[in-house]
Amino acid sequence: MKTILDKQQLHLTILRLAHQLMENNIDLKDVVFIGIQPRGVQVGVRLMESIQQLSAGEKPQYGILDITFYRDDVRDELHVASTTEIAFSIEGKKVILIDDVLYTGRTIRAALDALQDFGRPQKVELCVLVDRRFNRELPIQPDYCGKAIDTVISQKVKVEWDKEAVVLY
């Protein structure tokens, strides 16, 4: 087991990502943030708290998306679905997808498919806390990245919110 980000580093990384997101999206009115179920949701909540502080209390639009029904391995392994809650229109908006770990890229592919069923965004970007950069199976890259790491397939990366740390097993 190896710690990739400890409590303080995790806090700083979230704060940096929030600054970068603000830098590129000064006007929050045309931007919506969507956390991907299950583990992107918590990252999203932290980012939204930081962004709200940086933008003098203006609350960013935040939704959560479950991609279970859009997976490409539905019939190999059964996954239990979680809640989707997108209480606003994404039509013509800039959508920023948020997840914890970017690995094969298949989750993001499914999320892009799922987004289409809610409308046609003007642009979609991707924000991840950890990028396992040499394990991609699809041509998908993050626009905002907390930390890029090199791993092999047998390893596991986990964000442990109770201990506030990112660890590699």
Added chain:
Amino acid sequence: MQLSTKHLLGIKDLSREDISLILSTATQFKEVLQRPVKKVPSLRDVTVVNLFYENSTRTRISFELAEKRLGADTINFSASGSSVAKGETLLDTVNNILSMKVDMVVMRHSASGAPHFLAKHIPAAIINAGDGINEHPTQALLDAFSITEKLGSLEGKKIVLIGDIMHSRVALSNIYLLTKMGAEVMVAGPPTLIPKYIAEALNVKVEYDIRRALQWCDVANVLRIQLERQNQVLFSSLREYNLAYGVSKGLLDSLKKEIVIMHPGPINRGVEIDSDVADGNQSIILNQVENGVAVRMAALYLLAGKSNA
């Protein structure tokens, strides 16, 4: 997490966990049905045949819609107008359909146990859409989903099934499901339509007085008189049945509390239920129909993964 069974033949075979999994998955599908695009691609590589040996409106449309909203390909088969009239057996018919690469079978049949028979002989996953007087599992699941939506949970709730308990597959599936999930179940109706020893066999209360039954319950699920399955006279006339056991507005208003009214359809207005009750604000009959699609999507989705064996 997945279902403990390969087929959905009856609620009898399901565990409490299975039922919870189907109901929670249905909640997610209900959200999908509120989206601008009410469709997901989960079953795009699955072909389903809807095999209906008996008439149906709601169940058949509901299954077909559920399959289409999951992206599956569907074939509809009804016994009338097919080679069944030429003498083809059930097993031959199904094997011929399956040889055209069909993965799942949704089946309704007037003979109790027909889908169980099929399950022993074919590799495809089978969903029972009603077999004779045995079970109608997806109806019980959608009833449970609708009750949960309205009252928050099933645990400890008092539900009365009124009418033709003897010939109703909806009643049997509901009894299995509700007792497994910790609800209290009562059956009410004329003694000729309630099987002897049902209280001991299925752990339900029995009541022959409709007013007392309604006074006891939180939810009343009113069932249709299955005239097509009755081969002897079990009550003198439909009019008399209505007077003694029909759920009327006057009867509901005379109760000291507000109860939820359900009916699996098709309704015989003026027989088991009066129009102003069926269309009244205590009725969730059309919510049941709406929820049917989400519940059937959940059943199809959870069983599809098991059909490629």
